[in-house]
Amino acid sequence: MQLYKEQQITIYNTLTSKKETFKPVNEGYVGMYVCGPTVYSNVHLGNVRTFMSFDMVFRYLKHLGYKVRYVRNITDAGHLENDADEGEDKITKKARLEQIEPMEVVQRYTVDFHNILNTLNFLPPSIEPTATGHIIEQIELIEKILENGFAYIVNGSVYFDVHKYNETNDYGILSKRKLEDLIHNTRELDGQSDKKNPQDFALWKKAEPQHIMRWPSPWSDGFPGWHLECTAMSTKYLGEQFDIHGGGMDLKFPHHECEIAQNEAAKGKSPVNYWMHANMLEMNGQRMSKTTGNTINPDELLSGNNTIFSKAYGPSVIRFFNAQSSYRSVLDLTDAGLLASEKGFYRLMDAVNLMESLKASETSSIDVNAWKQKCYDAMNDDFNSPILIAHLFEAAKYINQIKENTETLNIKDLSTLKNTVNAFVFDVLGLENTTTNNESGTEKLSKAIDILIKLRQEARANKDFALSDKIRNKLAAVGIQLKDGKDGTTFSVN
Incomplete structure (x- = not known):
């Protein structure tokens, strides 16, 4: 069904800083590119949040009947430490540390x-290109930028000339930064001597003798710049101008910004109509960081194998x-928030399960089409999933009232209600009904332990410390640790 003809989407466009009516380049078709991971370590939970947001966008566009080509790349070369133009490739560094081939790091x-995203019920993208699989396209793009006078060659490396570009274009149009401010705030650093200006960025880097990952080019044996790969792959599969480009706010x-500049310099046009940023x-109210220890891997959150x-x-x-939470809002991952979401999820699944047993009447007392x-x-409204969930809970209330x-x-x-609930819960939000008899084994375990915690609290209130200790010790013996805190008692399963 071509529901998109009946529904009008608005998208918050980072480029214009406002919501705009979505009009695809080609009616009925959507091209969407999202920057994928640099595969030198386990996927970061913050990145998972970004990919999950765009998985929902992908799902909704497909639900509306659009034919969507969703391209999400794999960065397997050229991404240097600290997102800089100097230093070591992140993948090469990992390979050196573990004394294995870089492509072993990439594969691992x-x-x-993929395993994490499959576990979290992601739809696979239409195309998942790799940087190393598109070296030729990147070299061709550099040649075009050089031909148009927006790049220069120094000692086998090629740099994008930001100042030359800014004479006729606006470097900073996406991030709302001015080149004059960037110049003022930039210090001359060691290792930037090849560049005309510190703001210039690498399109191709000549490989030092110790650099493992290298390819032949007209300028040197080397490797492409990190920014270049996304310009090459997005336009190869989606055209010189396409609909949506997504990624994290960072x-x-x-x-x-560099992607826009590269495309303008090579092809004379801005590549993307709608820029979206998660x-x-x-x-726990602080930025996730490996250096501070305030971090957790997705598999640790899924398994419970953590101390947080x-x-x-x-x-x-x-x-x-x-x-x-809206994809444009900062999301704070807390135990209290997850516990509340778990209760909400099971309450919604209870309603979904109950819905299948409802009996139709001769008349309707609920305006289902208005709710739909x-x-x-x-x-x-810019993929406002929190408001959608509020409406799904409204449907849960209807289901209980009908029962x-x-x-x-x-x-x-009744058929409209069932079909709409199922479409938004499973197809759009990507949830899975893992419950059995309206309740999962995990939920049953939680409730059983909650009962024991209350019994232990009663024992302590009655100064029956022998019983209190017995409950705690018996649970510990089967791998369930109780943690007493100022906000009450919680538990973890080892």
Whole structure:
């Protein structure tokens, strides 16, 4: 069904800093590119949040009947430490540390990336190109930029001339930065002597003798710049101008800014109509960081094998937690937030399971079509999943009222309710009904332990410390640790 003809999406465009009516380049078709991972380590939970947001966008566009070509790349070369133009390639560094081939590093962490996303019920992209698989396209793009006078060659490396480009274009149009301010705030650093100006960025780097990953080019044996690969792959598969480019907020500058500059310099046009950026993920109110220890891998969150959270959380609970916040909002990952999302998820699944047993009446006392349109209105408003979830809980209330015979639906409206709930819960939000008899084994375990915690609290209140200790010790013996804190008692499963 071509629902997109009935529904009008608005998207917050980072380029214009406002919501705009979505009009694809070609009616009925959508081209979307999202910057994928640099595969030198386990995928970061913050990156998972970004990819999950665009998985939902992909799902909704498909639900509306668009034919979507979704391209999400794998960066397997050229991404240097600290996103700089000097230093060591992140993958090469990992290979040196572990004394293995760089492509072993790539394979290991690409598999990890896919495994995590499969566990979290992601749809695969239409195309997943790699940087190393598109060296020829990147060389051709550099040649075009050189031909148009926006790049220069120094000692076998090629740099983009930002100042030359800014004479006729606006370097900073996406991030709202001015080149004069960038010049003022930039210090001359060692290792930048090849560049005309510190703001210039590498299109091709000549490989030092110790650099393992290298390819022949007209300028030197070397490797492409990190920014270049996305310009080459996005335009190869989606055309010189396409609909949506997504990524994390941290990529807006310089990565996405440089993508715009490269495409303008090579082809004379801005590559993307709608730039979308997912905001950051924090944990317990602080930025996630390996250096501070305030970080957790997705598999640790899924397994419960960590010292930060009280228990393991299922894939659909994590998806539900993510969808309860707008993709443009900072999301704070907390145990309390996940616990609340888990309860909300199971409450919604209870309603979904109950829905299948509802009986139709001759008349309807609920305006289902108005409710249905509210669900679409929410997603049409820049993919506002929190408002959609509020409407799904409204449907859960209807379902319980129909079961209790306080509200009625005729057979047509009941079918509409069921189809709409299922479409948004499973197809759009990507949740999975993992419950059995309206309740999962994990949820049953939580409730059973909650009962024991309450019994232990009663024992302590009655100064029956022998019973209190017995409950705690018996649970510990089977791998369930109780943690007493100022906010009460929580548990973890070892």
